[in-house]
Every structure is written in C-alpha cells, then in structure tokens.
Amino acid sequence: MALEMIKSDRTIKALKFGAGRLSDGGGLYLLPFVNGGSHGWRFDYTYQGKRKTLSLGVYPQVGLAQARQKATVARSMLAAGQDPSDDRRQQRAVIVERHEAGRRQEAGEAPLGSFEEVARRWFHVRQDQWMQSYSSKVIARLQNDVFPFIGSQLLSDITPKMLLDMLRRVEARGVRETTHRVLETCSNVFRFAIAEGHDLTDPGRDLKGALKKPQCNHFAAITKPQELARLLGAIEAYQGTYVVRAALKLSPMLLVRPGELRKAQWCEFDLDNGLWYVPSARLKRTKLEKEVGEPHFVPLPRQAVQVLEELFLLTGHLALVFPGERHRDRPMSENTVNAALRAMGYAKDEMTAHGFRATARTLIVEALGFDEAVAEMQLAHAVKDANGTAYNRAEFLAKRQEMMQAWSDYLEDLRLGRSKIKHSVLPEFKPVTLRLRNTHAARALPL
Template structure:
C-alpha cells in the first residue's frame, strides 16, 4: 500500500533501520535515531542501485514522488540517475568556482587571459623584470579587455585580427606586431598543453601593416659631429652632465649603462671599465650568468674620469644625482642637455652616439665590423654561424677606441683626420 503523510508522521524508529515502502522502488528509511531519508531503488545494466531523494519532512511525500518520477524518466532513456546527479554536482562545482573567480576579479578557467597568465608565469623567470612587465602590460591593455574572458579554444583568426587592428588604428603598428607575437606565444603554449589544436595567430603577420623601422637619430656627418662636440666642450650645465656628454661618444655604451656607472667598476691606471653583466642589455640568463662587458678607455676618457673623480669620488655613482648623491643622475639629463644646446630630438639623442660611432668607425676609419660590434656588445656570428665571444678582439678594440677618440677630438678642433 502506498505511503500517506499520516503514516509517515506516526512512524517511529526501531532498534534497526526501518524501510517504509511507497511504490515502484520509492521508500522512506527511518534510522534508529529518528532520521528519515527518501530512497529510490532501481536497476540499470543488470545492477541494483539506490539514490537519495532528500530527508523528511524537508522533502515531503509529494516532492519525493516527483523526484522519483524524474529519476524513472532518466532510466527510461537509458540514463543512470546517479550518474546524472554526479554530473550535476560537478557542474555546480565548476559554476561555483567560476563565480568565485569572477567575484575575485580573476578570468574564467581556460579563457585566453587565464592561459596567457599561466604562460607568463612559466616564462617570466627567463626575462629581465622590465621586459616581462612590458609584455604583461601590453596584454592587459591591448588584448585582455576584448578576448581575455573568451574560451581560448573558441578564438578565431578573424577575431584576433580585429583586436590587433584596434591597436594598429592608434598608429602604433610596431606595438600591434609585438602583441601578435605575444598572442602567438600564448597559443603555442596552449597547443603544447592540450587546450587548442592550432595557433590562430600563426598566419596574421601579413594582415598587419609593416612597421616603419625607426633608428635612434644620430649625426654621421663629420662636420656636424664636430659642431656637436664643440657644443659639448662649451656646455655650461653641471659638471656631471658635461662629463657624461663628453664620455658618451667615446665609450659606445647606452645612456642607461653609462649613467649607472659606479667607481668600483673602473681601473683608471689600466684604462679599463668593466661593466657588470646585469647592467647590460641582455636576456635574463645573460645578465645572471654572462660575462661582464669590457670597455677599453682612451686616454681622453681617462682624463675626463680623473677630473670627475675629484667631484663624485665619494659617491658610489660616477654620475651622481644633483640632489641625491646616493643615486645616479636622471635618465633625462643627457637628452635635456642636447636640447638646451640647440640639437633637436630628430637629429641626435643620447642613444644615437652608438649609431654615430658604428657608422663612422666603419666608413671614416675603416674598422672591421666584427670589432665594432664586439665593442657595442652585439652578438656577431662568424662565417660558420658561430657567435663571437664578447671578450674577443680586446687588443683590436683598445686600438680602435683610442683611434676613435683621437678622431673625434680632431673633429672638435676642426681638424678632421
């Protein structure tokens, strides 16, 4: 006989679990402590199974029968109610996790942003912090806002191209190409980790405009260089900036490498400056494990440094800050001085002295490219494709640096060699 609400309310627990049958496998189980659970017994695949349909009185008789009917409908379609319940619980877990991530401001799992950040965390230790920050910032500003929350497996080439076109439309074509390369790296990582089958960024390079290659402005005309050198010699600014301006053409280093110079790196008696690897523009491995960069100093450079030592020798920095002697001078100081002397930004910058030296050493003095590139700390390959060691050509580099200093000093005195 089917159960009634009255019979359920009057049912008392016994010393052992009791089962009050309703119909078609539905029954109420009463524990010795008085708890009441609805159960449904069924068979599937030749096996007898049971599922719980709730507790009484929270789940009444009518509700229990409706749940039992729903389970039987699944059985009629060949589906196991227990498996369906497990799948539903799994979906709820995923949905709850997604809601928690959204509330915390995190991207959905397996979205483009989620995979991109995972890729970034995998690779970031290989890069200098500043380089990694630029990559992440580029993705955060130009890519994540539009496809960050999209499932990475759903992103198509046209969809990604739309994102890149938006960057391109701002006139920063080179940034668009860099963003494309970063996206391609993320998708290659997704392929390797089984998230996607192919890389939708692979064939998009030719769909973007080609970036205009911009070199740092540099003076390569001997007469004009002579004018600049005379302006530097007559510069009325601070002694520290004047010394930096005088040395930049002679040492072939980047302005940032120069301005952070420390006195402990110099041996003026041997006329050599040893720049630590971590200060050079290299990949992180090169900064951590690479050899320092050796700069042979011409006699004119040594003279500038000895004169400057009287002023800044008590500071760790050769080019100390004007107000804070425990810091290097501002990174804008050199370019600001060039502008003050009347040389515009489209003609010369602090970084441009390297291009000036590279061009004129080859064209005016006939120095071998391999020697010039070694002093510029560029990787140069020989005829067999092997990279030259940066410490090679020391003798040739020393001769070159003195020859170059003599040449530019002659230009300054309006008597070119």
Template sequence: MRLIKSDRTIQALKPGTKRLTDGAGLYLLPFSKGDNHYWRFDYTYESKRKTLSIGVYPETGLALAREKADAARASVARGEDPSSLRKEVKQSISKKVDAEKRAKRGESPLGSFEEVARRWVDTKRHGWTEGYGHVVLRRLQMHVFPLVGYAQLKDISPKMMLDAFRKVEACGHLDTANRLREISSQVFRFAIAEGLDLRDPCADISDALKKPIVRHRSAITNPEQLGQLLRAIDEYSGSFLVRCALQLLPHLMLRSSELRMAEWKEIDLDNRLWYIPAERMKGPKISKMGKPPHLVPLSTQAVSVFEDLFELTGRTGLVFPSQGRLGRCMSENTLNVALRAMGFDSSIVTSHGFRATARTLLVEVLRIDESIVEMQLAHSVKDALGTAYNRTQFIHQRLEMMQSWSDYLEDLKHNRAKIVHPTLPKFTPVTDRLKVFEKRREEIAT
C-alpha cells in the same frame, strides 16, 4: 525486487549488523566509521566492476537512495560512467566557485587569455631583462586584455585578435601592432604546449596587418659634423651630469639606457674596465648557460670624465642619479632634450645614434675589424660558443680599439684629425649634358 522493507528496518539495526542489501547493486553499510550508515551502489562499466557512493543515512533515506541508484543505472544503460559524471559535476561546481573567488579578487577566469598570458610572462621572466618583461606585460594590459582578456582561449577567433591589433594599427603604431601579434601568438603556443586542444588564431592573421617601415635612428657619420657636435657638448651649459653623460656616449658605444643606469660598483677605474650586468643589456633572452657581463674597456678620456663624476655621485651608488627622485637614474628623454637644446634636432642625431656613428667610422675610417666592433656593440655573434667567451674574446684588440676611437674623437673635436674620411663626389646626372648641348646650339644659331 526491493529487499529493504522500509526506513524502520534501517532504524532498528543493531551494532554489528553486516551489509544490508536492497538488490540490483544497492546496499547499505551499517555502523561504518562509527554510528553512520553508508549507501553504496555496485555496477559494471566497460567490463569493470565499480562502486559509487550514494550518500549517508539518514540524510539520504531509503527512497532517495533508490532514486539515486536508478539514475546511476540509467547512466550505465546510456553508456555513461556514473562516477565520471559525478566528478565532472564536482569539477564544474569547483570551477564556478573558484571563478567567483577570482572575480571578487579582480582576477581573470582560469583558462582565459589574460590568465594564461600572465602565467606565460611569469614563466619567461627569468630569461628576459626586467625592462623587456615590463614592456611585454604593459602592451598586453593596454591593448589586448581590455578586449579579449576574459575570453576563454578556445573561444577566441582570428577576427577577435585582428580587431584588437587593428585598433593599435589605426593609431599609427604599426610596429606595436605587429609585436602584439607575435606576443599573443606565443601565449597561444604556450597554452597548446600545456595540453589545451586549440590552435593559434594569430597564425591566420600574419598578413592582415600593415608592415612597419624600418626607420634607423639618426646619426652623424660625417667627421666634420661630428667634430662640431663634440665641441657643442663640451660647451653645453646645462646640468653637469647631463654634460658628462653626453661626453661619454660617443666614447663608450653604449645604448643611452645602459649608460643612464650605470652603477659605480660595476666600474673599475684603476684598470679602466666596466662590466655591465647581462640583465641590463638590450634583448629579451639570456642564454641557457647564462650571459656574462658585457665588457666596456674605458679609454683615458672616458676615465677622466668618470673620475669627475665620482667626486659628485660616488656616494649615491648611481653614476647618473635623477634630480629629485631618490634611488632613480636619469630619465630616458634627458639626453635627447639636451641635444635638441644645443640645436641638433632628431633628424640629425639622437642619443642612440652614437652607436651607429661609431660602427660606421670605426670600420670605414679607422679600419677596425668588423667582428671586433660588433662584439663591442654587444651584437649577436655568429658562432655558437661566441656568447660564452664574449667576456674575454679579443680583449686586447678591444682595449686598443676603444682608446684609438677616443683619440680620433679628440682629434675631430680639436680639428686636428689627419685621417681622411672617404666621401662620394657630388652626384651629377649625365642628362645635365643636354643643357650644355642646347646652349651651344643657341650660341651657334645666333
């Protein structure tokens, strides 16, 4: 039974009038919050009394208010909560509006692979080196975002991800394809940790990609050949900066990038020490306690080269500034190009290969403890506390090792090395004896 006769009844209300009930839970609150009249609907859902706002009079007239109340009653009869349904509709509209705004700004939809991946990268950046973070995002932008970037994570199947990775694989980049699978898998796990109800489709395709063949970078481990290379570097007729960089690489046991990006403020020539900031060292992660700088003791030979360089580039801030690019360091291909120009192709040596050279000869020839060599190479140490003490651990041994290594290189360059490198004899298969037996038979027969 309807209790409010018509809209005229409402229009005739005077200030101070109390609640006007229409029956079955629908009522009007006259002059609430000023001169406005507010419709409300009371209902019971799961044994709880709830109130739903229906609208404001006169925008919502009596007929419309009753229609909305009837719809709410029908929802309750179906076992649905009208308030929850309204929130869902509002959220849906809000998401649609937000999606339109993001689209106008050129941004990916919320919950899409690209949107989640970019948030994952931003979350992880603080624990990565700057270069590693750039590489991760660049790989996603080139190979994954164009294919599945705008797809919602819950809608992405293993086949969709596999198709994206196989396009990279088809170009011969097997290592990149496998790394993309690992990166994408971390994006899905990040979303799962945030509460999304889904599973990682990349886990189902780990065996569907070709495994890359591990190829070590070329390095000279023969002392005689190393001496030839050192002499060739001293005679290099190209850029003075490049020659100095090539002269330093064998002595410092660093990656070429760590040398190229060197800044003078990191180097103490008086005490023969160089502290390379942890964020510039290779590797995506920095420990929770924070990684100390990597210590590079400088031999007298290395200091001499740095002294010459300081006179030329000391005011620039960079040890190896780029020619023609202000504020940039020497490019990554410069050193390898110089090695090729001297007649040493990539199958013989690379700028990165000097680390393998040092690792091999220091242990095999100079008999330096392997753990000290590994520490100087900035490789991971086995004990949990090792990272925290890398800055000073084995400091005296490392200082002595770096000087001994430079002295050995100097001896090789001048053909005066007295240490003999152990070499294997030329391989002669026992089957070669058969040729001798056959020759003897022929001699006897004749």
C-alpha cells in the same frame, strides 16, 4: 539474482548500533551507522574485471525506494558497457565547474577557458623570466587593448576576424609597433593553450599581412666626419656643469648605452689600468643573463681616463660617477645628455645620446677599418659571425683595446682639425642627360 530483499523502511529503522550490513540484492546494500546516526547506501559491481563500489547517498536523506532507483540506473549503465563511477565523476566535475563559474563571476574574475583567464595564467608562468619593466608593458597591453574586447570569449570561439577587429582598434591609434606586439602576445596565449592540451589553432597565425607594417625608427645619429667634428667642438665648449660635460665627452668615446653610462659607479673603474667593467645587471640582457651573466668589459682610452680622473676629484667621494644635481644618491636623469644636446642646438632628429653608438659603429668600421665583429662585441651586441665568440680571449680583448684607443684618437683629431684619414666622398651626381641639353644648346647657337 534476488532483489528488494529489505522488506521496508521499518526494517532499517529497527537497526541497532553494531548491526552488520543490510543487503537488498543485486549489489545494493546499506551500511548501518557509517556517519554517526546515518546509514550509507552502497552499490558493488564489476567493470572490466575490476571490483568497484559506488556510494548512493545516506539514509534517511536517500530512502529505500530512491536507493533502488539509483541502483537500477547503475545496472542499466553497466549493461550498456558504461562505468557508473565515470558518470558520477562527470556529474561532480559539472557541479564543481558551475560552482567555480559562479564564484569567479561574483569575484569579477574571467570565466574558465576564456581568453583572459588563459592569458593571465600564461603571464603568471612567463613573468618571472622577464624584467619588471617589460612584464608591466605586456600586462598593460592585455588589460587595455585585448581584455575589454575578447577577454570574456572562450578561446575556441575566437575567430581570426574577431582578433583582427580588435587589432585594428589598436592600429587606429597610429601605434603600429604596439599593434604587432599585441598580435604576438595573443598568439603566444593561444600556443600556451594548445600546449596545455586544448584542441585549438592560433587565429593570429596569418594576420600579420592584414596589418600595416610598423615604421622602423632608429635613434638619430651623426655619421659624417665633418658634422661630427662640429659636434665634438660644441661639446668641448659646453658651458653646463662639469658632470654633464664629462658625460657628453665620454658618450662618443665609450660606445656604451646611455643608461649604462649615467648609472656608472666608481667601484667599477680601474683608472690606473684603464679598465671599466659594466655589471651584467645594467646591460640589455634577459633577466637570467642579468642575474648570472659576465660583466661587459670597456677598455678606457687615455682621453677617457683623463676625463674620469678630473671627475673623480669632484664626485669620487660618492658612489655614483654621474650623480643627479638635486639628489646625489641618484644618477643623473636619463634626459640630461639629450637636454644638453638640445641646448647646443642639435634637434631630436639630428642627434641623440643613444645615437653616439651608431656614430661609432659606422665610422670605426668604415673610416678606421676595424673588424665588424670587434665593434659589435664592444657594443655588447651578439656577434653574428659564427666565429666571433671563438676568438682567443686575450687577442680579442687586445683588439678591443686597440680599437677604443684608435677611436678616441680619431675623435680628438677630428675635433682639433688634424685628422689625416681620408674619407670616401661620392662626387656630385651629374645625370648623363645633361649632355643632351648641352648638345641642344650648342645647336641653337648661330653659325
């Protein structure tokens, strides 16, 4: 094939506006005046049966000799079975990547492909599915405990040992549960990257056994009838404000969470029929369930209705059932009921506001004999029994109403000392070895 058909740069400089393309042979040619006063170099070729064109720059920035050199390189790649356009794209990708890396560095952002960069993208995808209170904790853990140590590392460079060293820094603060949550978050980031197509494995997959197990801390609760009777008496004698006293009285009766109770609004109650519907947004649910879920039905026993009727005379003109002492448009503080319990002499490790749920859950099943599934439903827990959600709706609500009234009656009887329910009590433990001691003592007696 004929090559170097353009005689010299003079030929190019002599081109007039409107001139046709100038061929140099072998697929290389010049398109006059494609960019105003500049001419464009092009290289036509065929790869795997497809006709393609490669741009080689503009004249005079790319001269005749340089254009021929670029065309020669492209022909060599074709001879080796490579597509020159692929090479060009790779070169451009490298340039773009370098430019982006420089921009991110100047802006103080994490490098592309680093743990922090991927983690922030994962968080951006997931945060809309979470409540703000939860998502703020997730990003705070990442920013405080993870990014300072492995944030700038490429995901492919992070080893299990590096991850474990970072986790043990968290564990050294004595926050075991947080340590396991950080591990779970890191694993989620790696799985997110794997789903995106990164050739990785999760280095945190086998690290749980290398960490100390978190301690399981339950809310303190009274579950012995005699102690509960004393607590109910103390609540009845409480000398604080009537609003707080009403919250104390209702806490053991209604089985709701403290936040669900203190944020209650009068528009949610039907006292004539003993009904309370707690809005889904106030329940312990996922963000989507909070937005579209059904409200939680709380049957009101007559004792609760009596307390609420009296309270309505005091706060019924307000939106909130339990307004704060200073700000009537805000609910009482989340610490109010617990503070009242402390004032009555109950320490944090003896009883808490949330512990009333455990009290009810234990005694409703053990002392009153109600079905565990009914109690769990009233606690707004997911029913473990596969048939729990298949109950006839009317029958299930009727059982809950029956249970709530029976529970309040039981509390009233306990407080007044007239409960007829017999509670199983284990006898005092007497080791059988005491018999040997008595036998030895008998042998030591004189005949």
